[in-house]
Amino acid sequence: MGKKSKQEPGCGKIRCKTLIVQGDKYRTLYTNKFKNRKKWQKPDERNVVSVLPGTVIKVFTEVDDFVTKGETMLILEAMKMRNTYYYPHSGKIKNVNVKTGDKIPKGYVLIEYE
């Protein structure tokens, strides 16, 4: 399959990692983006999570409430607009993690269902 390499393979003195593509293992270096990638986790459907950072204006629910899908859940002021969040499911509320005036970041769990 060709002459024996006189030059060292690319990794040489650098420590190579392994990358598996379609079952085959390759010796190579990683990029920073690849090293820092977040492992995917299935989101918990019982948690309602904020998609924008903002300030909570009003919360319409309390713990142990029974709620119906589509009703107003809370109002979040974000990006100069009042955003209304609606209940994604019907069910019983286990935890309410916010109150009026809270400043919350993106990805914050607002309300948890049972």
Added chain:
Amino acid sequence: MGGGEKAIEKQIALGKLTARERILKLLDKNSFQEYDLFVEHEARDFDMQKKILHGDGVIIGTGTIDGKSVCIFAQDFTVAGGSLGLMHSRKIIKIMDHALKMRVPLIGINDSGGARIQEGVNSLAGYGEIFFRNTISSGVIPQISVILGPCAGGAVYSPALTDFVFVVNNISKMFITGPEVIKTVLGEEISMEDLGGARIHSEITGNAHFYAESENECFEQIKKLMTFIPWSNQSRSMKLESKPPRPEYDIENIVPDDPRQPYDIRNVIKSVVDDSEFFEIQENWANNMVIGFGRMNGETCGFVCNQPLILAGVLDMDSSDKASRFIRYCDSFNIPVITLVDLPGYLPGVDQEHAGVIRHGAKMLYAYSEATVPKMTVILRKAYGGGYIAMGSRHLRADFVFAWPTAEIAVMGPEGAANIIFRKEIMSAEDPEKMRKEKVAEYKQKFANPYVAAARGYIDSVIEPSETRVILLHAIEIAKQKSISLPAKKHGVPPS
């Protein structure tokens, strides 16, 4: 004297040159002709009539690089922070119109605080007119943006529309919303440099094409780029004297025997191009794909190559974007494209899939198919599955496709393929592992070679590595007069 001595001292203290100094350093000596030096602003709101802003904060003119004319503008940070007002934008628009009319390159040195708030909508109008001209000139004349200061908010769209963006460490800053806004709205604290500094854009976002440690180094890079590219889409790039590659790059001894071991593809490129001179673009971003310019018999060619040293040379979102834009650039400016292939496939991962690797990968297929410049491909080692198709295959109308004897053109790697095809035999065998190894070897022998593809004419010939340069030169020579046309359409709808 720009904005006065105090302002100039501040500029120097930040390690930056003044606008005038930059133009004079970049252009040939005594070639710069300035226009619109005495333009004054007409703003009257907010006591603006009391302010004298020399040249309204931007210097425009023409000059030469290597004896050939270019149009240039340089924003002057010492005058009102280089902010863009109506007359400032009119000056830039004037020189952009000149560049398009005269069919010469446009070089823009950006160093501005952004829109001049006192001039309100007039500033926005100015930006809009600039972006429009960037778009209309795109693919007609080379447009180069040099970011030598802040370039924020709307202003940053102009560089994004141009062909090449140059950044300098600790001097360039590019972002849409700055750190103050981000802190107020989102509560995230970040410095200007970490948000949109030179390293961020050359390593993470891919917005920058060339990175330099100093302004002087940046100017040298610009001059070097200008030696490779044509002056407009109606002219050819400079033809230099042909030089053989340097002897220290021996093409026979770069690629390892073991197909799982990596090597630096740039060594292969350097063993093929004139004088082993390879001018790499976007060196620090998506570096599992290598793109850049090299000369073959004195004429510029664009190279698109997988880099087995990084992530095994796989294709992913960023590398597909990187390659496809470069192919389209070469196609706009009549630069032949040479593709070197060695990839095991696409990068697996949920993050890739959810971020849309499908539509990014499709960009490569689109770019290759649409390109009417001469396209030559050499398959060095692995070319599996979709990656084989995407990397300038015959099916995307590459003019010549060659393969080394070490090429493996197959739907999948031997391990993966054997596991699927011979699954029953492996599972029902007494020693599954042994059976698996046998089947992998069988698959390898039958399919992991270029001869199956050669039997169908999908590759034109199997060549020895040592013949690569000679054969490519011959192919480029004959394909020079290539003339094909695409079906009549206004333009296609490329994947986004």
